[in-house]
Every structure is written in structure tokens, then in C-alpha cells.
Amino acid sequence: MTGRELEWSRGDRAKAAAKLMVGWVALLWLLEVVDVASGHALDGLGITPRTPSELVDVVPAAFIHFGFAHVAANSVPLLVMGFLAALGGLRRFAAVCALIIVADGLGVWLIAPAHTNTAGASGLIFGLFGYLVVSGVVERRPLGVLAGVLVGAVWGSSIVMGLAPTQTGVSWQGHLLGLMAGVAAAFLLRRKPGRNAIQA
Secondary structure, three states, X not given: OOHHHHHHHHHHHHHHHHHHHXXXXXXXXXXXXXXXXXXXXXXXXXXXXXXXXXXXXXXXXXXXXXXXXXXXHHXXXXXXXXXXXXXXXXXXXXXXXXXXXXXXHHHXXXXXXXXXXXXXXXXXXXXXXXXXXXXXXXXXXXXXXXHHHHHHHHHHHHHHHHOOOOOOOOOHHHHHHHHXXXXXXXXXXXXXXXXXXXXX
């Protein structure tokens, strides 16, 4: 592959990752607009623990928020971390997100306090944080390690605070489970570069 071809492939990959994450965040805002307009009818898609019928909400809960302030708080970290993770390939990114969302949602369903309703993209955000911090080291990619260091420097303190069980109205269980799922994804979905592989 020539330098020009490599440059174009990286540029195309970045454009695709950016379009995906802008669209994802826009979808979250659109859903919140619909939720408010419908009298918060979508809030019922959150996860109520240990109720069998709530298992169908494990995935939708990651796209629902409780107010515009909630979705606003999640928008920037999801946009940036999602973009960085998606640079590794959209199919792989989809697998990482699916693993995090499902594992986090099932974990919340199992261990969250009774009579609570948990929703929001923060479990995915914590998962992407764990994935980005670990994957570069696991795959021995210098740029991946650098991305993990930068993400850790920017959001590390917020992640630690989000794991504290003393915050009212915050699902520290969802945060912790998401973080663990992201670290697991870094190991389970890691790539072993071949002789001709180009690492970015």
C-alpha cells in the first residue's frame, strides 16, 4: 500500500467514524425531544432490576435519558471516545459497543437497587473509556497507548468520581459494570497484527 493510499484510507476511516458518532449523538437528542414531547413516555425503556419483562429494555436503555441536562452531560465524552474507538474500524466498534451495552444492561438488571429505573449512555461511555485505556496496551499500538493516556488525562477524574457509591441519583453500578465490560472488550476483541499489518 502506498503512502497516498494509506493516507486516504485513514482519512476515510476518520470521516466514517465522525459521521457515525455525530449521527449517534444526534439520535440521542432526537429521542429526548420525542420523550419530552410525549410526556416522558420513553422513560419506561429504562431498566427496572430483576423484572423479567424489563430484559427487553437492556439495549434501548442505553439510548434513553432523563432530561436534556442528562443527555448533554453524556454527549461530548460519547462523541470523542466513540470517535477514537471507531477509528479502529466500524465493524469492530459495533462489536465493542454491543458487548458493553449488553453486558452493562444485564449487570444493571441483576444488581441495581430495587424499584429503580436506570437509563443513559454513561455505561457505554465508561465502557469506551476502559476499552481505550487498555486496548492500545493489549495490542501494543503506540498511538493506541497515546490515545488511552490522553483519554485518561481528560476524563480519568470524572470516571473515578462516577464510580463513587455516595452520589444520589447516579448508577455507580452501571458505571462500574460498563467500565469492566470495556476492559473485557479490549481483551476479547483484540487484534493480533500480521506481518503486513499497518498499525495506527
